[in-house]
Amino acid sequence: MAATSQSISRIIHSQQFPDFRKPLKSSNCISLSSQNPFLGNLTFSFINPSSTRTSQSLSISTKRRPVSAAITVSLPTVSPNGVVGDKTPKWSGRAIKSFAMSELEARKLKYPTTGTEALLMGVLIEGTSPASRFLRENGITLTKVKEESIKLLGKGDLYFFSPEHPPLTESAQRALDWALNQKVKSDENGVITTIDLLLGIWSEEESPGHKILAALGFDDEKANKLKSIGSKPGFDEDK
Secondary structure (H helix, E strand, O other), X not given: OHHHHHHHHHHHHHOOOOOOOOOOXXXXXXXXXXXXXXXXXXXXXXXXXXXXXXXXXXXXXXXXXXXXXXOOOOOOOOOOOOOOOOOOOEEOHHHHHHHHHHHHXXXXXXXOOEOHHHHHHHHHHXXXXXXXXXXXXXXXXXXXXXXXXXXXXXXXXXXXXXXXXOOEOHHHHHHHHHXXXXXXXXXXXXXXXXXXXXXXHHHOOOOHHXXXXXXXXXXXHHHHHHHHHHOOOOOOOOO
16 A cells, blocks of 8 residues: 555656746747727737647736716707707706706606606705705705605506606606706806706696695795895806
């Protein structure tokens, strides 16, 4: 037995194993390069099968690109009544984010469309705009709005999958158009803000968003106060 063990040991040590600590020579490798739109430049290095080396190795060199996400929104950019001259209002960054959050909230609630109630929730979820702060200061919170939405519209079907961008209801589209038209008619800086968006919701008296705001204590007096905040000279909610 001892002789057999020694014989096996000599056989094992006599075999030539590659030293993985040493870099592979280019003559023993096959390199493949490819362009990947998401990962950038990829280089794959494989050991040449004709090489005396018997081990296999895979080396990946990746140059990563910064990850960027773009949100596609359906906010109107042209007034249905036409834009006078070269004055074309743009939506503020916070208003765009609020709209994106409203689509997401409609999906979370399993609603098939993005209504005025979802637009209202989007403003509150964004959380940093003057309109959002004004609502919270007056006791109108996201939790209360959700509760009122369920009371008014019911719960969404648990097994229903909302589209990625739930289409706007007619009242929600009119609310956005109202905000756009009001900015076109004014002599202000031409940026549509979350205040304009909220006032557009309030303008749709038969819409769920208006009814929810009214149920939570919002009224014309508060609407005028909110409007005065957005009408101050130099007002810019994105600063």
